Amino acid sequence: MSGLEALLAALTPLNLLLALAGVVAGAAIGAIPGLTATMAVAVLVPFTFGMPPAPALILMGAIYTGAIYGGAYSAILLNTPGTPSAIATTLDGYPMARRGDGDLAMTLACLASVVGGLIGALALLTLAPPLSRVALAFGPVEYFWLAIFGLSLISALSEGSLLKGLAGGAFGLLVSCIGVAEVSADVRLTFGSQTLVGGINVVAALIGMFCIPVLIDLVATPGRHLNVVAEPRGFRLAEAVRVLIQKKFNLIRSSVVGTVVGILPGAGGSVAGIVAYSEARRTARPGEQYGKGEPGGIIASESANNATVGGGFIPTLVLGIPGTPPDAVILGALLVQGLRTGPSLFTDHGDIVYTFIWGLLIATILMLPIGLLLGRYAYKSIITLPKALLVPSVAFMTMIGTYAIRNSVSDVVIMIVLGVIGWVLGRFGFAAAPIVLGLILGPIAEQGFVQAWTIGSAQGDLAGMFFGRPISMAIIAFTIFSLASPILMRRWKLKAEAAHVE
Amino acid sequence: MSNDSGTTPASDAGAAIVAALLVIFGAAAVWDTYSYFDFDSAVFPRTVAAVLILLALGVLVRWLFQRAGYVSVSPAEAAENGGSWPRRIALVIVMLAAALAMPWLGFLITAIISFGVLLVIAMHDPWTPGRIVVYPIVGLAIVVGFYFLFAKLLMVPLPAGRWFV
Numbered sequence: 001m002s003g004l005e006a007l008l009a010a011l012t013p014l015n016l017l018l019a020l021a022g023v024v025a026g027a028a029i030g031a032i033p034g035l036t037a038t039m040a041v042a043v044l045v046p047f048t049f050g051m052p053p054a055p056a057l058i059l060m061g062a063i064y065t066g067a068i069y070g071g072a073y074s075a076i077l078l079n080t081p082g083t084p085s086a087i088a089t090t091l092d093g094y095p096m097a098r099r100g101d102g103d104l105a106m107t108l109a110c111l112a113s114v115v116g117g118l119i120g121a122l123a124l125l126t127l128a129p130p131l132s133r134v135a136l137a138f139g140p141v142e143y144f145w146l147a148i149f150g151l152s153l154i155s156a157l158s159e160g161s162l163l164k165g166l167a168g169g170a171f172g173l174l175v176s177c178i179g180v181a182e183v184s185a186d187v188r189l190t191f192g193s194q195t196l197v198g199g200i201n202v203v204a205a206l207i208g209m210f211c212i213p214v215l216i217d218l219v220a221t222p223g224r225h226l227n228v229v230a231e232p233r234g235f236r237l238a239e240a241v242r243v244l245i246q247k248k249f250n251l252i253r254s255s256v257v258g259t260v261v262g263i264l265p266g267a268g269g270s271v272a273g274i275v276a277y278s279e280a281r282r283t284a285r286p287g288e289q290y291g292k293g294e295p296g297g298i299i300a301s302e303s304a305n306n307a308t309v310g311g312g313f314i315p316t317l318v319l320g321i322p323g324t325p326p327d328a329v330i331l332g333a334l335l336v337q338g339l340r341t342g343p344s345l346f347t348d349h350g351d352i353v354y355t356f357i358w359g360l361l362i363a364t365i366l367m368l369p370i371g372l373l374l375g376r377y378a379y380k381s382i383i384t385l386p387k388a389l390l391v392p393s394v395a396f397m398t399m400i401g402t403y404a405i406r407n408s409v410s411d412v413v414i415m416i417v418l419g420v421i422g423w424v425l426g427r428f429g430f431a432a433a434p435i436v437l438g439l440i441l442g443p444i445a446e447q448g449f450v451q452a453w454t455i456g457s458a459q460g461d462l463a464g465m466f467f468g469r470p471i472s473m474a475i476i477a478f479t480i481f482s483l484a485s486p487i488l489m490r491r492w493k494l495k496a497e498a499a500h501v502e
Numbered sequence: 503m504s505n506d507s508g509t510t511p512a513s514d515a516g517a518a519i520v521a522a523l524l525v526i527f528g529a530a531a532v533w534d535t536y537s538y539f540d541f542d543s544a545v546f547p548r549t550v551a552a553v554l555i556l557l558a559l560g561v562l563v564r565w566l567f568q569r570a571g572y573v574s575v576s577p578a579e580a581a582e583n584g585g586s587w588p589r590r591i592a593l594v595i596v597m598l599a600a601a602l603a604m605p606w607l608g609f610l611i612t613a614i615i616s617f618g619v620l621l622v623i624a625m626h627d628p629w630t631p632g633r634i635v636v637y638p639i640v641g642l643a644i645v646v647g648f649y650f651l652f653a654k655l656l657m658v659p660l661p662a663g664r665w666f667v
Contacts, residue, residue, distance in 0.1 A: 163561055164561060167558050170550055170554035174528070174531055174551055184543045188547060216590050218624075219589045219593045220584075389624075389640055391623070391624035392618075392620035395617075400609075407658065430520060442550075446546040
């Protein structure tokens with residue numbers, strides 16, 4: 001089947017309708033804190049069992065990409081990432097909304113998500129087989145160093161004190177160890193509590209650490225939740241497009257980062273968003289204030305997390321290794337459909353695969369009008385809802401969303417307690433982002449470390465295992481650069497200022 | 503506390519207390535790792551706990567040697583530092599109580615009661631007759647709407663309540 005035939009097959013009314021419905025359902029589910037993209041796909045996947053493979057894949061892809069985008073709504077309007085992929089979106093999205101630029105932030109998130117999604121899907125269309133080799137080149141030790149590299153990004157995420165940021169990251173890593181150990185099933189750090197045996201769910205922790213502090217401060221004061229400009233300004237589309245063009249390098253770089261991180265199994269949109277955000281922050285121009293409502297932060301995070309959709313499908317379809325958690329669910333659905341993933345999928349079932357990829361591209365484009373409309377509606381709802389109704393509504397959504405993750409009341413209690421801890425820590429300069437980063441990267445780091453340690457010990461060459469592989473060395477170099485660059489930049493800046501004064 | 507010029511003392515005593523608590527948590531974690539059967543389970547948390555202790559000690563040392571001064575505080579930050587403490591505490595207590603009551607009273611009843619109480623806690627404006635009628639109706643619609651979305655559409659098994667089953 002030629003590319004044109006696949007495109008025409010994707011453009012049938014049924015496929016267009018499924019793409020539209022998938023994006024709407026995905027965005028709505030992704031916007032609710034606690035309901036992740038994985039859950040959105042998992043909940044809606046049974047509807048695809050009776051469908052032919054190509055429409056089924058298009059529906060799942062549309063739900064997935066819609067849900068990843070939908071996470072930005074609550075991240076911007078409530079400081080609560082709707083999905084873990086939107087963690088970095090909160091850092092500048094919420095400050096923008098608070099100062100009265102919520103409408104611009106929502107439009108920017110939509111545009112960046114569409115561009116990121118398109119770049120990821122185009123990579124899937126054109127470069128899938130060669131790029132999938134990247135996933136195979138990563139062993140346990142590379143994942144360990146990747147997690148350490150992710151932790152080094154704390155230097156970019158820390159507001160004020162790097163020391164506090166690093167301590168917060170270490171606290172998050174330790175909290176990620178609570179519960180039954182994955183490697184050897186020891187019960188760790190529960191101190192006799194049955195509530196903690198199930199461990200700390202990352203999504204519950206995210207909701208608690210980001211949303212509960214906002215609620216605690218929201219209930220205490222009579223003022224408005226978000227500043228609102230009196231005159232209506234519509235979507236502010238032209239302004240958003242202008243910002244996007246100004247920050248085109250950030251947009252493209254973040255989309256490429258998202259695609260590559262999506263290819264790496266287990267990393268996912270949250271890591272992609274944070275890596276792209278920290279890179280945008282590191283290369284900020286004078287006057288750009290990341291963490292205080294800088295549009296570039298939203299562009300980086302949203303383009304990167306939506307690019308992971310296409311990137312994640314590369315190892316899923318070519319190797320049968322899911323790139324991201326929702327890909328694992330889609331992989332299961334593919335097997336139900338009777339499709340065997342692997343290098344031969346593109347030749348044996350090229351008609352289905354290319355129709356799906358075109359369908360994903362169309363769904364991503366459809367996200368533009370749908371996203372703008374839904375975003376506008378969500379923004380209006382939040383700014384018009386009186387605080388007396390907003391506080392209990394958000395509290396209720398956090399509770400039901402957290403419960404739904406594992407059908408566990410313990411998760412709800414943990415979410416609230418972590419929220420209070422996050423609020424206290426936040427008051428004394430320990431930001432939530434590094435703690436959550438530690439929580440997300442903890443399991444990746446531990447699994448990689450223990451596996452690499454075991455293999456290295458068996459080979460009698462621990463140093464070679466950890467420091468002797470080319471990809472590991474490259475990641476270590478990036479890590480050192482990431483940690484050192486803020487200090488070096490500060491020194492250069494001081495020197496330049498001193499020279500200017502002289 | 504802010505003064506008139508919008509500045510506040512830069513002493514980081516609160517951060518020092520948090521750092522001390524992190525040292526205690528790290529030490530407790532190290533102690534806990536010695537009860538594990540498998541060394542593989544212990545090596546990662548023990549290493550991380552040691553790093554946490556060192557970093558938290560670093561925060562403490564910096565606090566001990568820091569110079570006193572003043573930092574500027576924006577009006578928004580000042581407003582957040584103030585506000586009603588009873589409302590803050592009530593919010594947390596109601597949410598925790600709702601979570602703990604959920605298995606006994608069931609999700610729907612717990613949600614309706616807690617929504618109502620939180621509505622009263624978050625109400626800063628005067629109660630007009632219109633608000634008395636409209637707000638509970640809107641609240642009920644939100645709770646019931648989300649209940650049906652999760653329980654019926656997404657098939658999440660929400661607690662029915664041990665006292666009613």
